[in-house]
Amino acid sequence: MKKIAVLGSTGSIGTQTLDVISREPDSYEVVGLAAGNNVDLLLEQVRAFRPKLVSVGTKEAAEALKLQVPSGVKVVHGEEGLIEVAAGSGATYVVCALIGSIGLRSTLAAIDAGADIGLANKETLVTAGHIVMQRAKEMGVALLPVDSEHSAIFQCLNGENTKAIKRLVLTASGGSFRNRTREELRGVTVEDALKHPNWRMGAKITIDSATMVNKGLEVMEAHWLFGLPYDRIDVVLHPESIIHSMVEFVDTSVMAQLGNPDMRVPIQYALTYPERKPSPATPLDLLAAGSLNFRPMDFERFPCLRMAYEAGRAGGTATTVFNAANEIAVARFLKGEIAFLAIEDIISEVLSRHDAIATPDLETILEADRWARLEAFSR
Numbered sequence: 001m002k003k004i005a006v007l008g009s010t011g012s013i014g015t016q017t018l019d020v021i022s023r024e025p026d027s028y029e030v031v032g033l034a035a036g037n038n039v040d041l042l043l044e045q046v047r048a049f050r051p052k053l054v055s056v057g058t059k060e061a062a063e064a065l066k067l068q069v070p071s072g073v074k075v076v077h078g079e080e081g082l083i084e085v086a087a088g089s090g091a092t093y094v095v096c097a098l099i100g101s102i103g104l105r106s107t108l109a110a111i112d113a114g115a116d117i118g119l120a121n122k123e124t125l126v127t128a129g130h131i132v133m134q135r136a137k138e139m140g141v142a143l144l145p146v147d148s149e150h151s152a153i154f155q156c157l158n159g160e161n162t163k164a165i166k167r168l169v170l171t172a173s174g175g176s177f178r179n180r181t182r183e184e185l186r187g188v189t190v191e192d193a194l195k196h197p198n199w200r201m202g203a204k205i206t207i208d209s210a211t212m213v214n215k216g217l218e219v220m221e222a223h224w225l226f227g228l229p230y231d232r233i234d235v236v237l238h239p240e241s242i243i244h245s246m247v248e249f250v251d252t253s254v255m256a257q258l259g260n261p262d263m264r265v266p267i268q269y270a271l272t273y274p275e276r277k278p279s280p281a282t283p284l285d286l287l288a289a290g291s292l293n294f295r296p297m298d299f300e301r302f303p304c305l306r307m308a309y310e311a312g313r314a315g316g317t318a319t320t321v322f323n324a325a326n327e328i329a330v331a332r333f334l335k336g337e338i339a340f341l342a343i344e345d346i347i348s349e350v351l352s353r354h355d356a357i358a359t360p361d362l363e364t365i366l367e368a369d370r371w372a373r374l375e376a377f378s379r
């Protein structure tokens with residue numbers, strides 16, 4: 001039986017993780033849950049899964065929750081609370097499903113505690129990929145990708161020698177505005193931006209998908225997970241989101257992983273690897289799908305993806321700053337403070353004011369993250 005902690009249990013990935021877990025109650029024991037503000041849903045989860053340790057965003061929320069949880073459940077809060085659930089709940093497997101670089105320190109804490117990691121929180125790798133990968137290697141823990149593209153690549157690789165890989169091809173749906181010109185992006189609303197054509201996800205990643213920042217973060221995530229340089233990681237537009245990504249090998253063979261868009265499949269694979277189990281997802285019917293389409297990526301139309309490659313190639317704190325500036329810009333767009341196109345302007349301006357530091361230590365990364373957030377607030 002796996003002892004599981006879920007960081008971000010009330011979110012899109014967190015709730016789907018608990019759905020997967022609830023279908024195999026004899027295989028998992030939930031020992032820790034962590035959330036932000038959604039105390040009501042967290043309380044429901046506590047009642048259903050009976051973890052011993054839970055964390056919420058604030059002290060006030062923790063005080064309220066303490067009055068309602070069954071006796072014996074310890075309630076903690078804040079980033080230290082996340083770290084306690086990650087490293088002090090007795091979990092042997094931690095699902096990192098927080099949104100944003102707030103997931104970095106708790107993911108590192110889980111690795112240091114020797115837990116295997118199911119990693120959805122891509123911002124952690126973008127922010128500090130060299131530290132996370134090195135720490136996982138030193139601790140001998142598995143870092144299993146949850147993100148659909150990286151799970152697809154992981155499944156296609158299936159133990160192949162990295163030397164046999166020619167390139168990775170990440171598929172991109174194009175997001176909510178894929179059929180609009182740049183001119184047509186002026187004045188788009190938050191509501192429109194939140195309508196992803198294929199996936200139902202949290203708000204931040206849905207906006208990232210529309211700006212193509214999500215694919216940029218995923219290129220960086222692939223760089224760290226699979227150890228390939230940026231010129232061997234490509235992106236292709238695939239509006240159906242049925243091929244989740246591909247690997248081209250040196251002998252010209254291409255392996256692809258296909259399936260209907262349903263995150264419970266990669267979540268479950270990360271939990272059961274190397275085994276496969278039946279899934280509640282709807283089986284793929286290629287005859288019903290009819291055709292699969294592909295278009296080249298247009299870096300003029302999606303400048304955030306170009307900036308992501310540039311930041312990735314610059315390396316060091318450039319990717320930290322790219323991510324942090326984007327997090328603030330997206331939060332401001334969601335609050336209605338800035339226009340959709342201002343997201344890319346903010347990322348560009350903040351990056352242009354930053355001199356990247358190569359191979360930064362954790363404190364340097366946290367400092368770059370703080371600096372970029374302040375800069376992005378003031379644009």
Ligand SMILES: NC(=O)C1=CN([C@@H]2O[C@H](COP(=O)(O)OP(=O)(O)OC[C@H]3O[C@@H](n4cnc5c(N)ncnc54)[C@H](OP(=O)(O)O)[C@@H]3O)[C@@H](O)[C@H]2O)C=CC1
Nearest residue numbers: 008010011012013035036037038098099120121122201202
């Ligand atoms: N959703 C998807 O289908 C996919 C998501 N991913 C990645 O997975 C990660 C999670 O995404 P998603 O599930 O969509 O995000 P959501 O916004 O739906 O969920 C985020 C979770 O993190 C919690 N959280 C946010 N801030 C804090 C904080 N400061 N302290 C404690 N908890 C916090 C939220 O708690 P609360 O709601 O209680 O405030 C919630 O549980 C992201 O990195 C995303 O890029 C990758 C592939 C697909």
Ligand SMILES: CC(=O)[C@@H](O)[C@H](O)COP(=O)(O)O
Nearest residue numbers: 147148172173174175209214
């Ligand atoms: C489900 C998942 O993994 C998301 O990251 C998804 O990839 C978003 O789709 P696009 O970024 O391709 O629109």
Ligand SMILES: [Mn+2]
Nearest residue numbers: 147148149218
């Ligand atoms: Mn993805």
